[in-house]
Amino acid sequence: xxxxxxxxxxxxxxxxxxxxxxxxxxxxxxxxxxxxxxxxxxxxxxxxxxxxxxxxxxxxxxxxxxxxxxxxxxxxxxxxxxxxxxxxxxxxxxxxxxxxxxxxxxxxx
Amino acid sequence: xxxxxxxxxxxxxxxxxxxxxxxxxxxxxxxxxxxxxxxxxxxxxxxxxxxxxxxxxxxxxxxxxxxxxxxxxxxxxxxxxxxxxxxxxxxxxxxxxxxxxxxxxxxxxxxxxx
Numbered sequence: 335x336x337x338x339x340x341x342x343x344x345x346x347x348x349x350x351x352x353x354x355x356x357x358x359x360x361x362x363x364x365x366x367x368x369x370x371x372x373x374x375x376x377x378x379x380x381x382x383x384x385x386x387x388x389x390x391x392x393x394x395x396x397x398x399x400x401x402x403x404x405x406x407x408x409x410x411x412x413x414x415x416x417x418x419x420x421x422x423x424x425x426x427x428x429x430x431x432x433x434x435x436x437x438x439x440x441x442x443x
Numbered sequence: 444x445x446x447x448x449x450x451x452x453x454x455x456x457x458x459x460x461x462x463x464x465x466x467x468x469x470x471x472x473x474x475x476x477x478x479x480x481x482x483x484x485x486x487x488x489x490x491x492x493x494x495x496x497x498x499x500x501x502x503x504x505x506x507x508x509x510x511x512x513x514x515x516x517x518x519x520x521x522x523x524x525x526x527x528x529x530x531x532x533x534x535x536x537x538x539x540x541x542x543x544x545x546x547x548x549x550x551x552x553x554x555x556x557x
Binding site (some may be wrong): 367369371374375376377378379382420422424429430431432433435436438 | 447478483484485486487488491498499533535544545546547548549550551
């Protein structure tokens with residue numbers, strides 16, 4: 335299926351460290367997006383990377399995309415307690431955006 | 444000010460009942476969606492409407508009936524509720540269908556079927 339699969343499912347790090355989450359998918363895509371979901375809240379869009387792009391930055395976020403390996407990574411640098419959330423990758427096909435199961439990130443003070 | 448708003452936020456009901464969840468967006472977007480998030484956080488698309496027209500119906504049981512009276516509203520009606528319908532239902536919108544840019548999500552409606 336087109337569905338992205340995040341790895342790891344859960345990640346716990348100390349504040350100030352970098353956090354890396356990975357996403358793999360199976361079919362060709364138009365773009366790949368990352369979203370954040372705080373506990374009990376809706377998803378919030380973080381960044382979109384198109385299939386012809388390899389890397390994109392937004393503040394402390396860095397996203398890479400390797401279409402030959404059908405994988406993407408999200409790096410959050412200098413993590414903060416407020417970054418504690420679930421992070422989802424979503425792959426854009428012809429008509430719809432398909433989400434993975436997410437990585438649960440916990441930042442410990 | 445809320446861009447995508449859903450009501451109610453919480454819904455607790457008995458098996459067999461019928462319930463509705465309402466969604467409104469004030470972003471002027473053409474496309475609206477319903478997603479279901481299960482207890483394992485897996486988020487699955489259910490329906491997509493573009494300017495009141497059904498675009499995507501992801502083999503959802505016909506007990507689920509979306510209705511879009513205008514492009515700013517997409518409601519979800521569920522008949523004969525079952526235990527497995529318990530989940531968080533998210534409404535979302537995007538400027539256009541097809542090669543979607545970012546989606547804007549509501550805060551979710553947590554449905555619990557007893």
